[in-house]
Amino acid sequence: MRTVELKKWGNSLAVRLPKTVLSKVGVSELPTKFDITVNKNNEIILRKQKEPESLKExxxxxxxxxxxxxxxKENPGRSKEEDWGGPVGREVF
Structure with a gap:
């Protein structure tokens, strides 16, 4: 187990995560997003967000x-398509 220190960073507080710890969870590229939660024991949990493999996923x-x-129901009588008006430049349709 490793100890890290909470420090002031601008108007916020920050913890630096060692490269060795990040490599163990497969973080090698930046930016990487994390979900942060607090469990019922008031422990902070960081989980690396999974990147969607495709638009379908x-x-x-x-x-x-x-x-x-x-x-x-929320937009009664309104069309699903928007009328953007006629061409204003050299658009070809």
Whole structure:
């Protein structure tokens, strides 16, 4: 187990994580995002966020029918498509 020290960093407080610790959990590239939680024992838990492998994985479990059904309830009489007006430059359609 390693000890780290909480220090002032600008208007915040920070803990520096040693490279050896980060390499053990597979952190080698920056930026890397972490989720931070506090458990019932008031312990701070850092978990490296998993990067989505693909756009398909990112939307896995997304219910588009429910999404549009809810949208129509919240926006009665409104079209799903927006009218952006006619061309204003040399756009070719």
């Amino acid at each position: 990112l939307f896995k479990g997304f219910d588009y029918q429910k999404y549009w059904s809810d949208w129509e």
